[in-house]
Amino acid sequence: MPLLNVSSVSYSYDGVVNVLSDVSFTVEDGTIVGLVGPNGSGKSTLIKNIFDLVRLQSGAIRIGGHEHTRPGAKELAMYLSSNDYLPEFLTAREYLSMMGKLFGLETDHEKALGLFRTFAMEGRYDDLIEDYSHGMRKKTQLISAFVIRPPLTVIDETLNGVDIEALYLAEAEFRKVRDEGRSILLCTHDFAVLERLADRTLFLDLGSVVRDEATRDLVDEHGSVAAMVFDHLGTSQP
Amino acid sequence: MPLLNVSSVSYSYDGVVNVLSDVSFTVEDGTIVGLVGPNGSGKSTLIKNIFDLVRLQSGAIRIGGHEHTRPGAKELAMYLSSNDYLPEFLTAREYLSMMGKLFGLETDHEKALGLFRTFAMEGRYDDLIEDYSHGMRKKTQLISAFVIRPPLTVIDETLNGVDIEALYLAEAEFRKVRDEGRSILLCTHDFAVLERLADRTLFLDLGSVVRDEATRDLVDEHGSVAAMVFDHLGTSQP
Amino acid sequence: MPLLNVSSVSYSYDGVVNVLSDVSFTVEDGTIVGLVGPNGSGKSTLIKNIFDLVRLQSGAIRIGGHEHTRPGAKELAMYLSSNDYLPEFLTAREYLSMMGKLFGLETDHEKALGLFRTFAMEGRYDDLIEDYSHGMRKKTQLISAFVIRPPLTVIDETLNGVDIEALYLAEAEFRKVRDEGRSILLCTHDFAVLERLADRTLFLDLGSVVRDEATRDLVDEHGSVAAMVFDHLGTSQP
Amino acid sequence: MPLLNVSSVSYSYDGVVNVLSDVSFTVEDGTIVGLVGPNGSGKSTLIKNIFDLVRLQSGAIRIGGHEHTRPGAKELAMYLSSNDYLPEFLTAREYLSMMGKLFGLETDHEKALGLFRTFAMEGRYDDLIEDYSHGMRKKTQLISAFVIRPPLTVIDETLNGVDIEALYLAEAEFRKVRDEGRSILLCTHDFAVLERLADRTLFLDLGSVVRDEATRDLVDEHGSVAAMVFDHLGTSQP
Incomplete structure (x- = not known):
């Protein structure tokens, strides 16, 4: 059983346009998953769904096996904002x-x-x-x-603007947290941090999961996570 | 039974100096009470005690008759920060x-x-x-x-920096809230707002209640709330 | 010769609606003038004109006798922002x-x-x-x-949010500054501060000077500056 | 003649400890130079010296051949803060x-x-x-x-917290700026941005230039700029 299980989640603010379209992914115990997405990718809406800050419209979210709106789920996950x-x-x-x-x-x-x-x-x-x-x-x-x-910490650009030593120390601590079997969902624009820490990288765009792979494989394929993201932006923009 | 009953509350951060010394006062239904105090008066510590953000060390606090740490109390009071x-x-x-x-x-x-x-x-x-x-x-x-x-709203300098129309509209709304029988504890340095709104004024200094009187009586005695406070500061400072 | 002389200043952002309409007033040496105005009164635009942050469209502004765009004028006036x-x-x-x-x-x-x-x-x-x-x-x-x-300090809500002692000390210092023959243009929503400090009060609304009188006279007439302003807002709003 | 020439600059706040010790480097026309340094490296003090915000104590700084305190120098360089x-x-x-x-x-x-x-x-x-x-x-x-x-733009963590598209667009614009022969001194903790943009990387620690090399060479030697910096921090810390 994965620690976090997001299954077929869709969400619309106006009932017309989907901000999230059938998003599914898991975070296993003892892994750091990077979450990358441009503006309008639905990243914030996804996090709000996970933490029950908006009402789930379709799909299911489970944390530690508990339905995400239950107290049992809420005690397992912490949100650090940007x-x-x-x-x-x-x-x-x-x-x-x-x-x-x-x-x-x-x-x-x-x-x-x-x-x-x-x-x-x-x-x-x-x-x-x-x-x-x-x-x-x-x-x-x-x-x-x-x-x-x-068990689960969701970090939303919290590392932005901390000094180099703090970054260095925090990275070491994140690795310890992972080695204890706990998990981190790391939302960041700092692709170097992501390449150093994230076992897996989830790339969201326009409400859909575009890529969900081992970070190493993405780097092997594109040279860097940034190259992967910027290639995608370059070709998908009008 | 008063809506808020603070009774003989003392508090010390280090076990030596009292930040609050035997503070007692009440807020009745349908009243606006102004809370004024310089830095080091214990105002913030008092509010943290009311909202159970620090553990009560001595005395008692009741909201709507409930002991202040109980869920029944917590649903009655809202804190607006500065x-x-x-x-x-x-x-x-x-x-x-x-x-x-x-x-x-x-x-x-x-x-x-x-x-x-x-x-x-x-x-x-x-x-x-x-x-x-x-x-x-x-x-x-x-x-x-x-x-x-x-039933109780604690407003901590929240009116600072709002524009004149918003102030005007908010004051009208505060009066309606009071006329419905609800209560407001209004912490502010804006003595004009306080004189316009507060039925009673509580003046805290060095952890003790210095004055607790009808605002009208304080103004009659000193000319203005500001004069009362500044007179006190002028004579009590080294 | 007044220290600050604002004479028939009008200003429009779009060439159609005047944000300032023929605004004239002076600040003499050794006086504190309060400037009060709701949103859309043109207060900010007036200050930007005085400090040459926007180009004067019509009228004239002189500081210490110098045309306000000259270095001689700019060294006489300081702006403290909110x-x-x-x-x-x-x-x-x-x-x-x-x-x-x-x-x-x-x-x-x-x-x-x-x-x-x-x-x-x-x-x-x-x-x-x-x-x-x-x-x-x-x-x-x-x-x-x-x-x-x-010689001239323009204070734009800078006192918002300072603690009571700082307010007390700052007011004493402002009075000294005035007694030395220097001048202050005090923009504030804190009507109590204004009544304590301002020799004269300028009330701006919809780009025009509505009142420009000794603060004492306004208080005598309306009970308080707040009453004057709120009466005006109450009758002028739709 | 380099666009920016920092030559043997030392600086002490207290006359005892040097925050900068004999710092020398140049920024040539049409180059992007990355500046990396932990807290206490002297990075901020260096920038304040370049922009004449503190008085130079020893050494020399020239921008476009002009002594850095001259108006001729000041019109050549712009500072974007964090x-x-x-x-x-x-x-x-x-x-x-x-x-x-x-x-x-x-x-x-x-x-x-x-x-x-x-x-x-x-x-x-x-x-x-x-x-x-x-x-x-x-x-x-x-x-x-x-x-x-x-001609010279100094960017001090200004890219922190901008969204991915803005980063993508800004990077493209920075490259255009460089291709026009203008220069950028890029202070950032985002090592991925640095590896993508900086022709050269300057690593400052404890007031001295530790490394000043082509970014590509640093990456070849250490695997990444982050590895270079973290190796240094790991071995130099008590």
């Missing part, structure tokens, strides 16, 4: 406690403090997020995922 | 649906659409919040409160 | 040096350091603005004006 | 006019309008930047560079 969507009036400690509660865990603050040190934010754990820079907020989001360690 | 803490990857419609679910309601989208028109955002209800300006996000937060209409 | 429009890759020290250069001054860093202490930002003067919170950026903008002290 | 450092109260048209003035040019608004169409922002050129999303602001910065087309 923006600074963090409650500014909390400290990082309070935020991580709140996240722990959401996932039914006692937050391991010692572990979080260790990661704050590793990610060059020593001494800031009890400061208000309001006083964090953009980069610190990104790193706090990543750390929350590394502390909670849910 | 910043743009909105999920950018949702449309306003999706956001209001999500908020409705949180409060156990079916969101009245017709009402929301009407308010979008009134607040000069016609035609934007199904756009991603990502594409909203700062002012639109503030107005979307306000509209979510006007649609959900919980 | 947003965080500060170069994040600079430290505050570097930013104030740059501002000094722009106004042909050697920046007084000792004075700036003193204001950083007063405004509760001790020890942060040499940190990157990137690492400043929203409130700190607002205060840095205010401090730049207090250090440079140009 | 953040949304754009004046929100202007429209894009007004902003591009202002930029044109700064570079002594009449802005070609037809060209800008064409690029607004290409970059999927048709009909937004005369809207206030305040109403632009994050992505639109990034694209407006890029378009300003494509319209002004100065």
Whole structure:
């Protein structure tokens, strides 16, 4: 049984045009899957369907075998957004406690403090997020995922704009997460990150899965993931 | 029974200095209470205690008679923050649906659409919040409160930076909310808004309630709420 | 000779509708003039005309007697915006040096350091603005004006969202600036600030000057500036 | 004569530790040079020295043969920052006019309008930047560079967070800019972008130039630029 099973999902905002057309794919335990798609590919709508932020119109989504609208499914998957969507009036400690509660865990603050040190934010754990820079907020989001360690983490451009060391450290941690049998769905425009991390790459365009293959095979075929994507854009544009 | 009952609440982050010292006050049905306090007054910590974002250390908080950590309490109170803490990857419609679910309601989208028109955002209800300006996000937060209409709304500087018409319209709507018997705890530095709206004003400093009186009486005594606050700051500062 | 002389200024973006219609007013030395206007009042367009950010279409603007497009005029007036429009890759020290250069001054860093202490930002003067919170950026903008002290400062909602002490301290500093014979054009929706500070209030609506009177007289007539503005909005809206 | 000539530049904030130590490199006409460096590498300080935002302490910088503090030098180089450092109260048209003035040019608004169409922002050129999303602001910065087309453009993580089509289009435009004989200094953490675009890669660490070679040679030697950088970080960290 795959950890995430998206099966024949279609979605339309207006009942006329499909933003998603019969999308199916799986994420197995212990794999990192890259999700790539231009504007209008339906990537955001797909994520909103997975996290039950819009009502599923057709098809099925299962997380850990549970129907995706059930509490049992919701405790298995965490979403890290591309923006600074963090409650500014909390400290990082309070935020991580709140996240722990959401996932039914006692937050391991010692572990979080260790990661704050590793990610060059020593001494800031009890400061208000309001006083964090953009980069610190990104790193706090990543750390929350590394502390909670849910079976599935969906990362939506969260690595944009973090510094090189943080990227280096985060990549190492992502690999550890995978080696523990957990899974990551990695949405990113940074094709180099994707080639380094993703076991498989899913390319979505105009609401359909265009490619779903081992990243290595895509690179062998096209030279790079970017070349694959840009070739597609170059030929599909009017 | 008051809608909100805060009783002898103290709070310390380090076990040494009290950020809140024996704070008690109530918010009755159908009243707007202004909450004013300088930095370090404990205002944010008080709000975090009310919303169970930090664990209560001593005292008691009841909302609608329920102990504040209970689901029954949580469905009665809504928090509007000072910043743009909105999920950018949702449309306003999706956001209001999500908020409705949180409060156990079916969101009245017709009402929301009407308010979008009134607040000069016609035609934007199904756009991603990502594409909203700062002012639109503030107005979307306000509209979510006007649609959900919980018994208690805590507004934390949310009116900062909205334009004059929005302020004018929001004030009228706040008065309607009060006239329906609902209550508002209004945290603001805009003393003119406070004098126009708040039946009572609570002034917090250094973790203690300094004043808790009818706004009219404070204005009669000091000339204005600002004068009261600035007099206090002027004499209490080293 | 008034410090700022705006004389019969009209402006249209499309050649059909006037956003400004024959606007005339003056700001004398040593006065604080409040500028109030709803959306679409032409307030922003007026400021852009004063600072030569759009080309004057008709009428005349003089600053210190100089035609407003001349370098002689530009060194007399400073604009503080409502947003965080500060170069994040600079430290505050570097930013104030740059501002000094722009106004042909050697920046007084000792004075700036003193204001950083007063405004509760001790020890942060040499940190990157990137690492400043929203409130700190607002205060840095205010401090730049207090250090440079140009004859005319135009403040566009810059006080929104600063904390009460900063407001209290900034108001005291604004009064000193005025007592030295310098002038401030204060655009704000915070009517209490306006009533406390502005000697005169200019109310703009639909591109025309609706009122231009001593603030005290407006308050005597209407009870408050807010009442004046809201009465006008209430009767002029469809 | 190289377009940009940085020669033996050292810089210290405190007179003790060098943030830059004897940095020398050139950017020739018609080349794209990638600049890579972790936090603390001195990358930002280097850029501030080039743009005369801090006073040069030792060494020399020449742009187009002019000493870098001269107006002749300043009109040759443009800086695109990583953040949304754009004046929100202007429209894009007004902003591009202002930029044109700064570079002594009449802005070609037809060209800008064409690029607004290409970059999927048709009909937004005369809207206030305040109403632009994050992505639109990034694209407006890029378009300003494509319209002004100065001999040297320094791009500081400006491509972070733009969508795939914009990246694809911007890369094509960068190549055109280079083929016209203009130059780009491209600071980015996106190693895939760097490998696709940069003729040469400059790797800065702890204030010194660690590598300055043809990107192709670095990739041949290390497999990828990322591998080169991460190898270095892995061995140089305590």
